[in-house]
Amino acid sequence: MKADSPTKEALNKSASGMRRKAHGAQKTRHNMGLGESSSTAQRSDSPAQPFKQCFPKAKSLMSIPTGADRSRQAFLSRSTLITSVVLVIGMAAVVILNALPASSPLHVSAATVALLGKYFTYMLLALAVDLIWGYLGILSLGHGAFFALGGYAMGLYLTAQNAPLQGWQAPLEFFPVAALAIVLTPGLLALVFGWLAFRSRVTGVYFSIITQALTFALMLAFNRNEMGMGGSTGLTRFYELLGFSLASDGMTVALFIASGVAVLLAFWLCRMITVSRLGRVCVATRDAEARVRFLGYRVDHVKLALFVVSAMIAGIAGALYVPQVGIINPSTFAPLFSIEVVVWVALGGRATLYGALLGALVVNYLKTLLTGAVPDAWLFILGGLFVLVTMALPQGIAGLLAQRRRRREVSA
Amino acid sequence: MTSMVMDKGPRLYRRSIAILLACLLTACGVCVGQNAMAAIDEPEARALLEALDTNDFQAKGEAAQAIAESSAEQKTRWLQALLDGRLGKQRRGENFYIVTDDSGREWPIIDAITFEDAGTGSRRTLDIFRINNNLRGQLQGLIASLTLSDGDEASRLAAAQRLVGEVDAASVDSVRANRDQEESPTVRHQLDVALALYAVEQGDAEALETLRGNLDTRVRNTLADIAAGDSALAARAQSVLDGIESKRAWYDRAQTLFFGLSAGSILVLAAIGLAITFGVMGVINMAHGELIMIGAYTTWLIQQALPGQPGLALLLSIPGGFLVAAAFGVVIERTVIRFLKGRPLETLLATFGLSLILQQLVRTLFSPLNRRVTSPDWLQGAWQINEALSLTLNRLGVLIFCLAVFAALWALMRYTRLGLEVRAVTQNRAMARAMGVRATRVDMLTFGLGAGVAGLAGVALSQLTNVGPNLGQGYIVDSFLVVVFGGVGNLWGTLVAGMSLGVINQILQPWVGAVLAKILVLIGVILFIQKRPQGIFAPKGRVS
Numbered sequence: 013m014k015a016d017s018p019t020k021e022a023l024n025k026s027a028s029g030m031r032r033k034a035h036g037a038q039k040t041r042h043n044m045g046l047g048e049s050s051s052t053a054q055r056s057d058s059p060a061q062p063f064k065q066c067f068p069k070a071k072s073l074m075s076i077p078t079g080a081d082r083s084r085q086a087f088l089s090r091s092t093l094i095t096s097v098v099l100v101i102g103m104a105a106v107v108i109l110n111a112l113p114a115s116s117p118l119h120v121s122a123a124t125v126a127l128l129g130k131y132f133t134y135m136l137l138a139l140a141v142d143l144i145w146g147y148l149g150i151l152s153l154g155h156g157a158f159f160a161l162g163g164y165a166m167g168l169y170l171t172a173q174n175a176p177l178q179g180w181q182a183p184l185e186f187f188p189v190a191a192l193a194i195v196l197t198p199g200l201l202a203l204v205f206g207w208l209a210f211r212s213r214v215t216g217v218y219f220s221i222i223t224q225a226l227t228f229a230l231m232l233a234f235n236r237n238e239m240g241m242g243g244s245t246g247l248t249r250f251y252e253l254l255g256f257s258l259a260s261d262g263m264t265v266a267l268f269i270a271s272g273v274a275v276l277l278a279f280w281l282c283r284m285i286t287v288s289r290l291g292r293v294c295v296a297t298r299d300a301e302a303r304v305r306f307l308g309y310r311v312d313h314v315k316l317a318l319f320v321v322s323a324m325i326a327g328i329a330g331a332l333y334v335p336q337v338g339i340i341n342p343s344t345f346a347p348l349f350s351i352e353v354v355v356w357v358a359l360g361g362r363a364t365l366y367g368a369l370l371g372a373l374v375v376n377y378l379k380t381l382l383t384g385a386v387p388d389a390w391l392f393i394l395g396g397l398f399v400l401v402t403m404a405l406p407q408g409i410a411g412l413l414a415q416r417r418r419r420r421e422v423s424a
Numbered sequence: 425m426t427s428m429v430m431d432k433g434p435r436l437y438r439r440s441i442a443i444l445l446a447c448l449l450t451a452c453g454v455c456v457g458q459n460a461m462a463a464i465d466e467p468e469a470r471a472l473l474e475a476l477d478t479n480d481f482q483a484k485g486e487a488a489q490a491i492a493e494s495s496a497e498q499k500t501r502w503l504q505a506l507l508d509g510r511l512g513k514q515r516r517g518e519n520f521y522i523v524t525d526d527s528g529r530e531w532p533i534i535d536a537i538t539f540e541d542a543g544t545g546s547r548r549t550l551d552i553f554r555i556n557n558n559l560r561g562q563l564q565g566l567i568a569s570l571t572l573s574d575g576d577e578a579s580r581l582a583a584a585q586r587l588v589g590e591v592d593a594a595s596v597d598s599v600r601a602n603r604d605q606e607e608s609p610t611v612r613h614q615l616d617v618a619l620a621l622y623a624v625e626q627g628d629a630e631a632l633e634t635l636r637g638n639l640d641t642r643v644r645n646t647l648a649d650i651a652a653g654d655s656a657l658a659a660r661a662q663s664v665l666d667g668i669e670s671k672r673a674w675y676d677r678a679q680t681l682f683f684g685l686s687a688g689s690i691l692v693l694a695a696i697g698l699a700i701t702f703g704v705m706g707v708i709n710m711a712h713g714e715l716i717m718i719g720a721y722t723t724w725l726i727q728q729a730l731p732g733q734p735g736l737a738l739l740l741s742i743p744g745g746f747l748v749a750a751a752f753g754v755v756i757e758r759t760v761i762r763f764l765k766g767r768p769l770e771t772l773l774a775t776f777g778l779s780l781i782l783q784q785l786v787r788t789l790f791s792p793l794n795r796r797v798t799s800p801d802w803l804q805g806a807w808q809i810n811e812a813l814s815l816t817l818n819r820l821g822v823l824i825f826c827l828a829v830f831a832a833l834w835a836l837m838r839y840t841r842l843g844l845e846v847r848a849v850t851q852n853r854a855m856a857r858a859m860g861v862r863a864t865r866v867d868m869l870t871f872g873l874g875a876g877v878a879g880l881a882g883v884a885l886s887q888l889t890n891v892g893p894n895l896g897q898g899y900i901v902d903s904f905l906v907v908v909f910g911g912v913g914n915l916w917g918t919l920v921a922g923m924s925l926g927v928i929n930q931i932l933q934p935w936v937g938a939v940l941a942k943i944l945v946l947i948g949v950i951l952f953i954q955k956r957p958q959g960i961f962a963p964k965g966r967v968s
Contacts, residue, residue, distance in 0.1 A: 208951070212953075
């Protein structure tokens with residue numbers, strides 16, 4: 013992007029948006045219900061002077077500075093360090109305990125390792141949701157769709173190991189192609205969908221609803237046998253991955269480590285994005301979108317970029333999920349699953365990446381525990397969690413932790 | 425008469441009486457009323473039925489013909505029972521029975537001749553007379569012509585309808601005689617059609633004109649056969665057939681429109697409550713579907729409390745469903761939504777949690793199984809306008825109900841104090857409060873109103889589908905799309921959007937199948953929102 017011309021265009025665009033707003037409040041309809049704060053923020057944006065005198069030349073986002081910036085958060089903050097260390101130690105501990113003989117009381121069985129690996133993929137998905145919800149304010153109720161698409165790409169690859177695939181699916185037999193499909197399919201869908209949504213400034217609850225419609229439509233589509241995706245049964249009966257048997261304990265541990273490493277890498281990537289200038293623009297967009305737009309930033313491009321990255325992370329999560337669980341079916345597209353992911357993030361704490369990881373772990377551990385012990389009560393508890401978190405814990409567990417730390421610092 | 429009869433010596437005598445009677449009847453044109461007929465005694469009746477006890481369908485047909493031509497009072501019932509596969513002979517005995525209910529293992533039976541209760545029978549003790557397709561057609565024709573000579577207008581019309589395509593050389597004279605005797609113009613027209621179809625089959629070109637525009641499938645099939653052949657009539661038959669096809673196509677379109685509108689009316693009912701809470705208050709209520717479910721369960725409960733009176737129960741559940749759902753709505757507003765004002769995403773999540781709780785509550789309280797709500801008589805069946813167009817009464821009822829609810833809601837918003845206050849609070853909350861409107865109370869009532877309307881949607885839905893804990897879940901995405909598609913806060917937009925989505929879905933369905941049609945509609949709406957985010961009807965002036 014050249015430095016000058018897009019900025020002008022953006023300014024013109026926002027200026028024309030302003031004019032339209034003055035006449036008939038066209039675009040404000042998206043923001044309806046976004047609350048007092050955002051509408052007052054928009055109103056206060058109306059400048060008395062012409063734009064170009066009011067604001068200096070806006071900087072291009074593509075030139076994210078890598079040099080030291082005093083006002084920037086450091087990449088390695090306390091929480092990032094702790095989270096990384098906990099993740100690494102946890103992984104190592106599980107692998108070592110698994111290697112112990114089965115007679116030892118500390119032995120961790122392969123089933124538990126597989127379960128923890130599944131949690132890792134959920135944590136990855138939660139990270140993807142937190143990236144756009146926490147830092148951009150985009151509540152996607154359809155992230156399960158990206159997760160499932162990645163999962164289906166992996167599922168097709170695994171199916172191809174049993175018998176060659178037919179038609180357009182045939183290339184997925186090769187792992188590099190499948191790996192590309194895992195990342196690109198969700199990414200492409202997010203690109204098209206996000207491009208359509210963000211350029212016409214669909215925000216807030218409207219965006220949430222159409223993402224939900226998207227995943228709902230995909231669920232219906234994948235339920236059809238004509239899709240060649242196994243219909244409502246989905247894809248199952250996987251035996252081999254990269255030539256190794258999926259049933260072996262070694263494979264379980266390998267997948268567990270792969271998932272853990274994926275979580276760690278994605279966590280660092282998200283951390284890098286959020287502390288960069290791009291991340292700061294994101295947060296600004298979340299808090300006062302119109303103002304950022306008036307400052308000359310292409311808000312739609314920023315949103316699109318993060319949305320696509322987030323969808324790709326979700327796709328990888330899905331791809332890691334499928335071999336560990338052994339099945340992928342259209343119920344992964346169900347709106348309920350996508351909304352559940354949001355509650356993991358909300359419980360852990362929005363806009364704190366480690367909060368998303370924590371939330372996914374806590375809720376899913378609770379789920380495993382309770383669906384086994386009291387199956388009827390699980391929906392009550394999940395529903396209660398939704399209400400509790402939104403009403404009593406808007407900052408989530410991470411918020412509680414931060415509050416306690418602040419109090420300790422004050423008293424110290 | 426066949427050799428079959430010849431070797432069963434004693435029956436020959438009775439058989440000839442039957443033939444004699446038959447000739448007599450044909451001579452005077454089967455116009456003899458039942459009263460004029462002399463009842464036959466038991467041995468004769470037994471003999472008539474005995475003739476049916478053969479494995480030769482040809483002989484069976486002749487025996488049926490003989491029964492029809494006899495003077496037995498019971499003959500219509502016999503033939504009907506034979507047609508229904510309920511006439512049988514005792515396996516080790518000489519008695520004939522009619523099975524009155526063949527659903528279980530032991531069937532209640534009655535004596536075929538005296539119609540007296542004869543205890544029970546079963547597959548083991550009874551030999552049911554079997555029939556084949558040819559015989560079935562013949563029996564229908566026989567019953568039809570029997571009913572034509574007596575019975576009231578409705579049964580005569582039904583009989584005349586059955587005769588279409590069943591007229592043959594043997595019966596044409598009697599049908600013609602019936603037609604000349606017939607007083608009712610509709611029945612006469614139907615008989616004309618039956619006769620004309622026979623005439624056309626015989627190669628009569630003039631008779632084709634009578635069939636022009638007739639929608640009967642049998643007429644169409646016969647004409648199609650003739651048009652496909654190379655007889656002299658082929659071209660003319662084709663032109664008549666084209667006329668029929670285009671007329672049918674129009675009725676098909678009308679049918680599609682009706683189904684679309686009825687599907688749309690369900691969407692509108694489900695979405696209109698949302699249009700109030702989401703559109704007017706700006707509150708995202710993901711538990712809306714569960715409020716619909718609560719309305720449906722209220723209907724079911726009221727019906728359980730009033731067994732045997734589905735009509736009364738349904739009428740009572742209209743206010744009942746409204747009040748119960750509205751009460752739930754008010755509680756939700758007071759306990760949750762009130763505290764989340766101005767935080768739409770949090771409201772969305774919290775109400776979603778509530779929807780999970782409500783679903784599980786119903787599952788725990790009642791059961792996860794679906795419940796059936798019986799429709800009252802006046803909502804069962806269909807309104808048959810003609811051969812090609814029939815409107816299912818329950819769908820018609822829901823359509824009318826939807827329009828009534830919409831009208832009531834619109835009047836409420838337009839003409840009442842509450843409606844005025846709701847509009848005032850929507851437009852400018854602070855100013856409305858300054859003018860003495862109690863905004864919190866208005867919020868509560870508005871939410872209660874939206875929830876109550878959702879309850880009404882549940883009452884309507886209970887007439888179409890089974891009631892279960894997941895009833896509402898399927899409607900939530902659709903409802904939101906309808907509201908957004910129609911333009912938020914716009915009741916008229918919701919009506920138009922719901923109806924048009926229903927119709928579009930219904931038009932797409934025959935081409936691409938139900939699931940793909942739904943997907944296409946979803947994608948269409950998503951694209952539409954991109955292009956025109958303010959919905960079909962953009963609100964005029966400043967709304968924020």
